[in-house]
Amino acid sequence: MIKLLTNLDRRWIFLAMALCVAVPILVIGLTGKTIPETPTPLAEAFFNEIDTAGESKGRRGHVLLAFDYDPASAGELSPMAISLVHQCAQRGLRMYFMSLWPVGPQMIDESISKVIDRHYPELVYGEDYVNLGFKAGNEQVIKVMGIDLTTEFRTDTKGTPLQQIPMMKGMTSLEDFDLIAEISAGYPGTKEWVLYSATQYNIPMVSGMTGVQAPLMYPYYPGQLKGLLGAIKGAAEYESIVNVWVREQKFAEALVAGGMDEAKAQEVAAKLMDKPAQVSTWTESAEAADLDPKTKAELITIATAPIPGEFLEGQRRMGPQLFAHLLMVLLIILGNVVFFAQRRQGGRS
Amino acid sequence: MQVLTRSIPLLITGLAGLVMILSAFFPYTSDWGKIAGNFFNIIAAFAFVLGGGNLLKIHLKKVSDQSEGWGYSGVILVCFITTLVVGLGKLGAYPNPDFPNVRLSGETQSSGGFWWAYEYVFKPLTATMFSMLAFYVASAAFRAFRAKNFEAILLLGTAFIILLGRTFAGVLVTGFISPDGPLGGLRLEELSVYVMQVFNTAGNRAIMIGISLGIASTSLKILLGIDRSFLGSGD
Numbered sequence: 001m002i003k004l005l006t007n008l009d010r011r012w013i014f015l016a017m018a019l020c021v022a023v024p025i026l027v028i029g030l031t032g033k034t035i036p037e038t039p040t041p042l043a044e045a046f047f048n049e050i051d052t053a054g055e056s057k058g059r060r061g062h063v064l065l066a067f068d069y070d071p072a073s074a075g076e077l078s079p080m081a082i083s084l085v086h087q088c089a090q091r092g093l094r095m096y097f098m099s100l101w102p103v104g105p106q107m108i109d110e111s112i113s114k115v116i117d118r119h120y121p122e123l124v125y126g127e128d129y130v131n132l133g134f135k136a137g138n139e140q141v142i143k144v145m146g147i148d149l150t151t152e153f154r155t156d157t158k159g160t161p162l163q164q165i166p167m168m169k170g171m172t173s174l175e176d177f178d179l180i181a182e183i184s185a186g187y188p189g190t191k192e193w194v195l196y197s198a199t200q201y202n203i204p205m206v207s208g209m210t211g212v213q214a215p216l217m218y219p220y221y222p223g224q225l226k227g228l229l230g231a232i233k234g235a236a237e238y239e240s241i242v243n244v245w246v247r248e249q250k251f252a253e254a255l256v257a258g259g260m261d262e263a264k265a266q267e268v269a270a271k272l273m274d275k276p277a278q279v280s281t282w283t284e285s286a287e288a289a290d291l292d293p294k295t296k297a298e299l300i301t302i303a304t305a306p307i308p309g310e311f312l313e314g315q316r317r318m319g320p321q322l323f324a325h326l327l328m329v330l331l332i333i334l335g336n337v338v339f340f341a342q343r344r345q346g347g348r349s
Numbered sequence: 350m351q352v353l354t355r356s357i358p359l360l361i362t363g364l365a366g367l368v369m370i371l372s373a374f375f376p377y378t379s380d381w382g383k384i385a386g387n388f389f390n391i392i393a394a395f396a397f398v399l400g401g402g403n404l405l406k407i408h409l410k411k412v413s414d415q416s417e418g419w420g421y422s423g424v425i426l427v428c429f430i431t432t433l434v435v436g437l438g439k440l441g442a443y444p445n446p447d448f449p450n451v452r453l454s455g456e457t458q459s460s461g462g463f464w465w466a467y468e469y470v471f472k473p474l475t476a477t478m479f480s481m482l483a484f485y486v487a488s489a490a491f492r493a494f495r496a497k498n499f500e501a502i503l504l505l506g507t508a509f510i511i512l513l514g515r516t517f518a519g520v521l522v523t524g525f526i527s528p529d530g531p532l533g534g535l536r537l538e539e540l541s542v543y544v545m546q547v548f549n550t551a552g553n554r555a556i557m558i559g560i561s562l563g564i565a566s567t568s569l570k571i572l573l574g575i576d577r578s579f580l581g582s583g584d
Binding site: 008010013014016017018021035036038040041042070071072073074075103105106109135136137138140141143144147148151152157158200214215216218219221230231233318321322324325326327328329331332334335336339340 | 369372373379380382383386387389390393394396397456458459467471472475476478479480483484486487488490491492493494495496497505508509512513515516517518520538542545546549550553554557
C-alpha cells in the first residue's frame with residue numbers, strides 16, 4: 001500500500017480532484033439542493049452596512065460599487081457581486097458602478113443584466129443606477145476622485161456627460177458617497193480603496209475579495225473595512241442573508257399592499273420568514289382574516305417560489321468546495337503516512 | 350545630455366512627490382495633487398499604447414529570429430492584432446440606435462466581434478487557467494505538505510482547521526458542540542474565524558507595519574534623488 005502511494009501517478013490526483021468538483025456540480029445542478037450556510041459576523045456586518053447606507057444623512061443611500069476583478073476570478077467573486085447588486089436594488093439605493101480593471105465593465109454589465117434587467121426592470125438608468133465604466137490609473141484615479149469626481153469621469157460608459165445624468169447632481173467627490181462597496185481580485189483593489197478613500201475621507205467601506213487576498217485584508221476589519229467577504233464561502237454566507245431578507249421584504253411589501261400598516265407588516269413578515277412552509281396555514285388563521293384573497297395568494301406564491309438560480313451561485317459552489325477541501329485533507333494525511341513510513345524504513349535500514 | 354536623462358527626471362520626481370505629500374496634509378494644496386494626479390492618469394493611459402508597442406516589438410523579434418518558442422509568439426501576435434482590429438473597427442457591432450447610419454457609433458461591450466472574443470475566448474481561457482490551480486494545489490498537498498518539525502505541525506493543524514472550517518464539513522465534524530455552550534468556540538467554523546481574525550491579523554499587521562516603514566524610507570530616497578535606480582541608468 002505504502003509502495004503504491006509512494007509511486008502514485010499525479011494524474012490520479014488530478015482525476016480525483018476533477019471528480020470532487022464535477023460530481024457535486026452535477027448533483028446540485030440536477031437536484032437544485034444547496035448546502036446550508038451559517039453566516040459569520042463578517043458577512044452580517046457587510047449586509048448591515050449596506051442596509052443602513054445613507055441613514056445617517058437621512059437620505060436614500062448613494063453607494064459606489066467598484067468591481068475590480070476579471071473573468072479569472074469571476075467564479076469566486078461574481079456571486080458576491082450579484083448579491084451586492086441584489087441587496088442595493090431591493091433596498092432602493094442609488095448605485096454608481098465603476099472599475100479600475102480593464103475588463104471590469106464586463107463584470108458590471110453581467111451584474112446589471114442578471115439582477116437589474118431581469119428582476120428590477122422598474123429601476124431607471126441615470127436615476128437609480130449609472131455605469132461610469134473603467135478608468136486607467138490605478139490608485140491615482142481614487143486620489144483624484146477624492147478631490148474632484150468630474151475631472152476623473154466626464155461621461156458614463158454610454159458617452160452621456162455626467163451633467164446630464166440626474167443622479168450625478170451634487171456628486172462632486174468621493175465624500176458625497178455614503179458607502180464604498182468594493183469587489184476585489186488584487187491590485188488595484190481593496191487595499192488601494194482603503195488607503196486612498198476609506199481612511200483619508202473617513203467613508204464607510206465594505207469589501208468582498210478572493211481567498212488569496214482575504215488574509216491580507218483582515219487587519220483592516222472592523223476599522224477601515226466595516227464588512228468583509230472572503231472568497232466563495234463569504235459569498236455564500238452573504239447570499240443566504242440577502243435571499244432571506246429579500247423574501248422577508250417581499251412578504252412585507254405584499255402585506256402593505258394588502259392594507260396592513262408598515263410596522264405590523266414587518267413584524268408579520270419576520271414571523272412568516274421563520275416558517276415559510278407554514279405560510280399557507282397562516283393565511284387561514286384569524287390573524288390573516290382581514291387580508292383579501294389576492295394578498296393571501298401572493299404570500300403563498302412568495303413563500304413557495306424557488307429562488308432564481310443567479311441568486312444561489314455562491315451556495316451552489318460550496319458543494320464542490322466541500323469535496324475539494326475534503327480531498328485535500330485526505331491527500332495531506334496520505335502524504336504524511338507515506339512520509340512517516342519511509343522515515344521508519346530509513347531508520348531501520 | 351545628463352540634464353535630460355538625469356536632472357530633469359529627478360526634478361519632476363521630486364516635485365511630483367512633494368506635491369502629493371503636501372496635498373495629503375494641507376487641504377489648501379489639494380488642487381495641486383489633483384493636477385499631478387491628472388498628469389499621472391494621462392501617462393497611465395499612454396502606458397497602454399506603450400505596452401502594446403512593447404509586446405509587438407518583443408514578439409516580432411522572436412518570430413523574426415525564430416528563437417525557441419517563436420510559434421507561441423506568432424499566436425500572441427495573431428491574437429493581439431485580430432483583437433485590436435476587431436475592437437477598434439467595431440466589427441459586427443450594432444450601430445447606436447440614435448445614429449443607425451454611422452457604423453462606428455455602436456458599442457462593443459454587448460455585441461459584435463469584440464464582445465464575441467471576450468465572451469467565448471478570453472473569458473473561458475482565463476477561467477480555465479485559474480481553475481487549473483486546484484489540480485496543482487492538490488498534487489502539492491500530497492507531495493510537499495509534511496509534518497517534518499514542530500512549525501510544520503502547527504501549519505498542518507491550521508490548514509486542517511481552515512480547510513474544514515470554511516466548508517460544511519466543519520459543521521458536520523464538530524456539530525455536536527453546542528454553539529452557545531462554554532466549548533462553542535471549539536467548533537471548527539468558529540475556530541477558523543478565530544485563526545483568521547486573531548493569529549492571521551496579528552501577523553499581517555506586523556508585516557504591514559514593516560512594509561510601510563520600508564516604503565516610506567524607499568520613497569524618501571527616490572524623492573531626494575538618493576535612489577536613482579528608477580532612471581534605468583544603473584546609478
